[in-house]
Amino acid sequence: MKAPATFNETTSSNGILSSLANIFQNNIREYGMLIALIAVMIFFQVVTDGILMKPVNITNLVLQNSYVIIMALGMLLIIVAGWIDLSVGSVAAFIGAIAGVMIVKWGWNWALVIAICIVVGGLIGAWQGYWVAYLKIPSFIVTLAGMLVFRGLTLVMVRGEAIGPFPVPFQKISAGFIPDFFQVEGFHLTTIIIGVIVSILLIILDVRTRRNQQRYGFEVTPFYFFVVKQILITSAVLGFCYLMASYKGIPNLLVIMFPLVAVYSFLTNQTVIGRRIYALGGNEKAARLSGVNTQRLLFLAFANMGALAGMAGVIVASRLNSSTPNAGEGFELDVIAACFIGGASASGGIGKVIGAVVGAFLVGVLNNGMSILGVGIDWQKVVKGLVLLAAVLFDVYNKNKSRS
Amino acid sequence: MSDFILEMRNITKTFPGVKALDNVNFSVKRGEIHALVGENGAGKSTLMNVLSGVYPYGTYEGEIYFEGRECRFQNISQSEEVGLVIVHQELALIPYLSITENLFLGNEQAKNGIIDWNESISRTKELLDQVGLHESPNTLITNMGVGKQQLVEIAKALAKRVKLLILDEPTASLNETDSQKLLELLLQFKARGIASILISHKLSEVSKVADSITILRDGATIETLDMQKDVITEDRIIRGMVGRDITHRFPPRESKIGEVIFEIKDWNAYHPLHEHRKVSDNVNLYVRRGEVVGIAGLMGAGRTELAMSIFGRAYGRNISGKAYKNGKEIDISSIDKAIANGIAYATEDRKAYGLILIEEIKDNITLANLDAISDGGIVNEPKELTVTREYRDKLNIKCSSILQLAVNLSGGNQQKVVLSKWLFANPEILILDEPTRGIDVGAKYEIYTIINRLASEGKGIILISSELPEILGVCDRIYVMHRGKIVGELPAQDASQEKIMTYIMRKQEVTQ
Numbered sequence: 077m078k079a080p081a082t083f084n085e086t087t088s089s090n091g092i093l094s095s096l097a098n099i100f101q102n103n104i105r106e107y108g109m110l111i112a113l114i115a116v117m118i119f120f121q122v123v124t125d126g127i128l129m130k131p132v133n134i135t136n137l138v139l140q141n142s143y144v145i146i147m148a149l150g151m152l153l154i155i156v157a158g159w160i161d162l163s164v165g166s167v168a169a170f171i172g173a174i175a176g177v178m179i180v181k182w183g184w185n186w187a188l189v190i191a192i193c194i195v196v197g198g199l200i201g202a203w204q205g206y207w208v209a210y211l212k213i214p215s216f217i218v219t220l221a222g223m224l225v226f227r228g229l230t231l232v233m234v235r236g237e238a239i240g241p242f243p244v245p246f247q248k249i250s251a252g253f254i255p256d257f258f259q260v261e262g263f264h265l266t267t268i269i270i271g272v273i274v275s276i277l278l279i280i281l282d283v284r285t286r287r288n289q290q291r292y293g294f295e296v297t298p299f300y301f302f303v304v305k306q307i308l309i310t311s312a313v314l315g316f317c318y319l320m321a322s323y324k325g326i327p328n329l330l331v332i333m334f335p336l337v338a339v340y341s342f343l344t345n346q347t348v349i350g351r352r353i354y355a356l357g358g359n360e361k362a363a364r365l366s367g368v369n370t371q372r373l374l375f376l377a378f379a380n381m382g383a384l385a386g387m388a389g390v391i392v393a394s395r396l397n398s399s400t401p402n403a404g405e406g407f408e409l410d411v412i413a414a415c416f417i418g419g420a421s422a423s424g425g426i427g428k429v430i431g432a433v434v435g436a437f438l439v440g441v442l443n444n445g446m447s448i449l450g451v452g453i454d455w456q457k458v459v460k461g462l463v464l465l466a467a468v469l470f471d472v473y474n475k476n477k478s479r480s
Numbered sequence: 481m482s483d484f485i486l487e488m489r490n491i492t493k494t495f496p497g498v499k500a501l502d503n504v505n506f507s508v509k510r511g512e513i514h515a516l517v518g519e520n521g522a523g524k525s526t527l528m529n530v531l532s533g534v535y536p537y538g539t540y541e542g543e544i545y546f547e548g549r550e551c552r553f554q555n556i557s558q559s560e561e562v563g564l565v566i567v568h569q570e571l572a573l574i575p576y577l578s579i580t581e582n583l584f585l586g587n588e589q590a591k592n593g594i595i596d597w598n599e600s601i602s603r604t605k606e607l608l609d610q611v612g613l614h615e616s617p618n619t620l621i622t623n624m625g626v627g628k629q630q631l632v633e634i635a636k637a638l639a640k641r642v643k644l645l646i647l648d649e650p651t652a653s654l655n656e657t658d659s660q661k662l663l664e665l666l667l668q669f670k671a672r673g674i675a676s677i678l679i680s681h682k683l684s685e686v687s688k689v690a691d692s693i694t695i696l697r698d699g700a701t702i703e704t705l706d707m708q709k710d711v712i713t714e715d716r717i718i719r720g721m722v723g724r725d726i727t728h729r730f731p732p733r734e735s736k737i738g739e740v741i742f743e744i745k746d747w748n749a750y751h752p753l754h755e756h757r758k759v760s761d762n763v764n765l766y767v768r769r770g771e772v773v774g775i776a777g778l779m780g781a782g783r784t785e786l787a788m789s790i791f792g793r794a795y796g797r798n799i800s801g802k803a804y805k806n807g808k809e810i811d812i813s814s815i816d817k818a819i820a821n822g823i824a825y826a827t828e829d830r831k832a833y834g835l836i837l838i839e840e841i842k843d844n845i846t847l848a849n850l851d852a853i854s855d856g857g858i859v860n861e862p863k864e865l866t867v868t869r870e871y872r873d874k875l876n877i878k879c880s881s882i883l884q885l886a887v888n889l890s891g892g893n894q895q896k897v898v899l900s901k902w903l904f905a906n907p908e909i910l911i912l913d914e915p916t917r918g919i920d921v922g923a924k925y926e927i928y929t930i931i932n933r934l935a936s937e938g939k940g941i942i943l944i945s946s947e948l949p950e951i952l953g954v955c956d957r958i959y960v961m962h963r964g965k966i967v968g969e970l971p972a973q974d975a976s977q978e979k980i981m982t983y984i985m986r987k988q989e990v991t992q
Contacts, residue, residue, distance in 0.1 A: 292865045294883075348850045348857050355847055358836035365794060365825065365833055366848040366901065367816040425838050 109418060113438045120445030127448050131323035141440035142329045143388035148414040148432040149340040150381035155415050157377050158357040158424025159215035163222030164385040165407035170226040171197050171389030176239035176399025186246040194386045201382015209374035231401050240398025250395040252328040264325030271317030275310045341429040357424030414439055417467040485510045485644055485675050491542035493526055500526045502699045508675055513666055515678045515686040518696035519721055519920035524679050528646055532566045533559040563643030567633045569652060575622035580604040582621055583636050607635040611665060627658030645676040652918055655778040663689050683714040695720040722922055730953035733932040738769030741940040742909040747801030749789040759785040759796055761964040767940035774955035775944045776980050782964035783944045784828055787911045791825035792818035819848060824907035826898050828914035834898040837887035841879055842868040844886050844897050848905040871900040892923025899930060911942045928954055948977045
């Protein structure tokens with residue numbers, strides 16, 4: 077007997093509006109936060125009299141949030157696997173301190189030190205991962221301990237003062253921009269060209285995915301919707317590049333960050349490792365009984381988180397141009413909040429890299445917008461907390477609705 | 481006063497897109513045991529949820545009369561107040577609290593918010609006596625077997641002064657002895673005037689204790705059979721449930737048995753926590769190509785523990801013994817090695833150990849063999865879709881799409897997804913642990929057909945089951961296990977339920 081034809085896999089045609097509503101409903105998780113981000117941006121654009129979207133501010137926004145985004149990539153894997161890492165802020169600070177001591181005090185080559193920093197970060201992550209994965213100590217406890225230990229060690233390293241300044245190339249990591257190959261007065265043409273290339277690549281990728289889906293008989297969004305989506309994405313990319321180009325072009329940090337986001341997105345969506353992490357978080361016992369080496373996977377997720385925290389530590393040190401004892405304080409909360417706002421589930425198994433990036437930007441825009449408005453740090457925290465709660469509530473509400 | 485303690489009239493309950501109950505009429509007489517049967521998805525649970533107030537008044541149509549009065553329950557506590565208590569299939573006990581604490585949870589014996597422990601404990605003793613459970617009131621739930629936990633649940637119902645007790649699949653996870661005890665308890669309650677509704681897939685039990693049987697199918701009442709008036713056979717009930725005759729409950733198979741494909745020798749395993757407790761004691765067994773070998777035994781005989789210790793040491797510690805495939809010793813010391821050596825283990829607890837419920841059907845099917853659908857660590861999604869659809873068709877998994885989440889499937893279809901996963905891993909030896917637990921008659925038949933097909937393909941199959949008719953109906957050869965030991969081995973044609981039980985009982989006498 078053949079299974080009955082599956083209704084999901086054929087496209088029904090009862091009006092553009094209802095099909096749009098359908099598309100939206102099926103993807104509310106992914107689109108919801110994106111729409112919230114756009115709404116928040118429009119709001120601040122209006123109330124700040126257009127300061128938010130000024131080229132210099134957009135550039136700042138990227139620079140300010142780069143380390144949150146980079147750490148959110150690792151945090152998402154850990155949260156999807158069903159755990160948490162509270163130590164990332166302290167680890168980033170500790171790595172920053174190592175960088176300061178090695179480069180400024182000992183005069184080591186900065187490039188070598190960056191490599192050392194990432195490796196040490198990975199080792200710290202591996203150390204914590206060992207306790208969680210193999211000794212089965214809850215990660216909340218292990219990383220809470222790590223949070224204290226590495227904050228303490230940071231203080232020990234820097235002896236309560238700021239170490240700096242760093243050599244110029246090291247500063248350029250966060251403060252520099254890619255060179256312009258065309259000499260156009262007041263406009264960074266290379267940035268636009270890169271934007272065009274990225275847009276074309278994105279369109280090609282999307283067309284290929286769509287073709288594949290069609291070939292295998294899956295429901296695809298109507299063609300006009302697809303076209304509109306491409307136009308929106310392309311104009312967003314080009315608009316963004318235009319803003320960048322009218323300031324100083326693409327910051328070096330974006331060159332680090334964008335490929336990382338792409339790699340982690342690919343890793344979670346398309347690879348065997350990604351599949352296994354979702355399985356591990358969805359049901360650890362079932363994953364283990366299906367031959368997934370759950371312990372090693374968890375261990376690697378923590379090691380990876382450590383390496384990314386190390387990278388973030390380098391960036392923070394470069395941005396502050398010094399290693400300070402309280403660098404990275406509270407970062408863990410921003411990073412975790414970014415993942416949850418982006419739709420990750422606290423019980424594991426659910427969450428997307430792109431969601432975490434959107435979540436990080438949402439937090440970033442809130443910080444930035446409120447700072448422009450002159451809202452104090454006190455009220456900023458209140459607002460951020462409420463947004464986190466609202467985002468999770470939205471998620472839970474949707475889950476309940478789709479279940480009944 | 482009417483004869484009926486409960487009357488449900490013209491109950492209709494709609495969920496978005498589906499009519500789960502369609503004009504159902506259901507009445508229970510005073511002091512009777514009334515069985516409610518039907519295939520999975522027939523609407524039994526929905527009906528009970530309407531009755532107990534899980535779906536509050538207003539979300540369904542129709543009327544409920546309890547002891548002649550119309551009831552409009554808003555929640556469970558209102559239905560419990562009038563004496564309607566439901567004991568769910570998944571027990572709702574708190575593992576790290578004692579019997580007493582569980583019994584009076586939400587119903588604490590307290591004055592001004594301060595618990596009177598003496599009163600609580602003495603009442604607990606009374607209640608435990610009534611259900612025939614001889615345990616200290618301070619025993620923690622986690623330290624008791626499922627059978628005893630079930631009794632605690634029933635005692636809890638008694639504590640609420642129950643008038644109509646509803647039991648949802650009470651014996652699904654109990655062994656023969658415990659099931660027997662439970663059914664006798666129901667008969668005792670009946671003598672005391674407590675009516676009960678028994679929801680069960682085990683028709684032998686139903687026909688043993690029930691006074692009447694109501695059959696639900698596709699959300700509608702098909703018929704109510706009076707057991708006292710007529711002689712009603714199991715086949716008669718099944719016919720009502722599935723709406724057709726199932727002439728054979730087990731599909732016929734021609735056994736073509738070949739060489740020994742898998743063998744374990746001197747297999748020992750110890751309990752993971754209690755270091756000195758042996759869970760597998762010098763076990764020797766083998767399975768041949770094309771053969772279905774059953775492992776029978778009581779609950780707690782160590783069958784699952786044995787299977788899991790073989791499957792990459794997924795259970796137990798200090799495991800020793802040798803495993804051979806096609807006569808050559810193999811290394812199955814980890815789960816991935818076991819899978820690589822062609823062994824698959826489909827768990828007895830598909831929700832906890834078998835499926836990633838929040839993931840799609842396709843992700844579940846490919847999980848144990850992702851390498852087969854990936855190149856260089858990158859998943860080839862088109863290939864994945866193709867193979868998972870093949871399995872959907874081959875095993876007749878009823879779903880709207882293979883992108884549907886596993887959690888939304890019925891038990892039988894979930895089981896088929898678990899089987900698909902292991903078939904896709906392409907094993908030569910399959911260990912199936914209670915593959916038909918909690919699924920309906922139609923789906924069972926399909927699972928047996930799959931087992932037969934696998935055997936005819938020359939695979940070796942080990943079937944663990946607590947249902948003796950199933951073992952007898954499906955297997956070629958049967959091992960009997962008791963307390964971690966193989967206590968008997970017999971070919972299926974010589975076996976009977978009595979013989980198997982004799983092996984177990986004789987062993988019990990020797991050890992006592």
